[in-house]
Amino acid sequence: MQGLNHFEEKHQKIVVVNWVLGNRCNYKCSYCPQELHDSSEDDFYHPEYFPLIQKFSSEIISQIKMRDSEKEVCFLFSGGEITLYVKYFELLEYIKSLGGKVAIVSNGSRPIEFWKNNKNFLDHLALSFHPQYSQIDHFKEIINLLGNHLPIHVNIMMDPQRFDYCKKVAQELATCAHPFSISLQPLLRDLGSTLYDYTSEQLKVLKNYSSSFHENFSLPSKINKKQFSYRGDMMIENFNKENHGEKISAGELIARGKNKWTGMQCNAGLENIIIDLDGEVYRSWCFLQEDHPTKKEGHIGNILEPHFKLPNDSILCKKKYCHCTLDIMCTKKSL
Ligand code: SF4
Ligand code: SF4
Numbered sequence: 001m002q003g004l005n006h007f008e009e010k011h012q013k014i015v016v017v018n019w020v021l022g023n024r025c026n027y028k029c030s031y032c033p034q035e036l037h038d039s040s041e042d043d044f045y046h047p048e049y050f051p052l053i054q055k056f057s058s059e060i061i062s063q064i065k066m067r068d069s070e071k072e073v074c075f076l077f078s079g080g081e082i083t084l085y086v087k088y089f090e091l092l093e094y095i096k097s098l099g100g101k102v103a104i105v106s107n108g109s110r111p112i113e114f115w116k117n118n119k120n121f122l123d124h125l126a127l128s129f130h131p132q133y134s135q136i137d138h139f140k141e142i143i144n145l146l147g148n149h150l151p152i153h154v155n156i157m158m159d160p161q162r163f164d165y166c167k168k169v170a171q172e173l174a175t176c177a178h179p180f181s182i183s184l185q186p187l188l189r190d191l192g193s194t195l196y197d198y199t200s201e202q203l204k205v206l207k208n209y210s211s212s213f214h215e216n217f218s219l220p221s222k223i224n225k226k227q228f229s230y231r232g233d234m235m236i237e238n239f240n241k242e243n244h245g246e247k248i249s250a251g252e253l254i255a256r257g258k259n260k261w262t263g264m265q266c267n268a269g270l271e272n273i274i275i276d277l278d279g280e281v282y283r284s285w286c287f288l289q290e291d292h293p294t295k296k297e298g299h300i301g302n303i304l305e306p307h308f309k310l311p312n313d314s315i316l317c318k319k320k321y322c323h324c325t326l327d328i329m330c331t332k333k334s335l
Pocket of ligand 2: 261262266267268284285286287315316317318319321322323327328332
């Protein structure tokens, strides 16, 4: 049997609901498609939608629990820049009141006072370091402020034009006193399947970044085991072959071009649920078909219509590549 599994057993018990709530952002990163930051689809930011968002959140938790009462539900909010959402704290508080876990992906740009208020609401913080805009000292301040309260993961967006600077950022952040983890995130053109033009030296770093720094240096990869994490490294299942059991990150799989599971059964929809900018709900970001002009493959419903039903089965992968890190971090098995 071949496939990909979670390295840590606890991640098998977590369903991640990744909700892209709007495309409002205060940055314009050169590698970010315009539609992800130009505020063209931020209707759901309007307070009048908040009751609908609450209703859908409650319904999705109860459906996941009905499917398997042992599962824990983690809402992973992203954007755009999710911390710009006007009802940000109310939303986090509401999910917590339902018993859900809350994680966000943020560019970290809000002032330190804002981050102080997150201590009681967030279960996990994923910070993206964008080398065009992000400040090392500000990231250090956030890590030092929150590192003892919640698990923090930093993705450094490895812009090939600023690659050496990005490596320096990783080394500087590693001096923070608190436990957190870092990934060097390879960039894909237009969030598709093609890597940016990295040099062979740069690719070498990305393929095995934990051992790519100098001899006595290692990137922080430890989050306190008692702390919550919704996803983490994966494990290659390739029984009777050399790399069976190898621990590997989603970024390393992409950089090595090993992010292909065509013809395997995939747990997208069972382990992950996706909510797109327009409120459409899917199993995964791949939309499950090589060509998806209508985006209907893997479609589950819309947050404005309460009559949706979550799938109960895994699905056959028909894609050539699996390019979203969250899509990668769910179980795949050969038949
Ligand atoms: S911070 Fe994120 S959403 Fe904003 S422009 Fe950069 S990549 Fe795009
Ligand atoms: S491309 Fe889609 S179906 Fe295929 S492995 Fe990735 S998430 Fe699963």
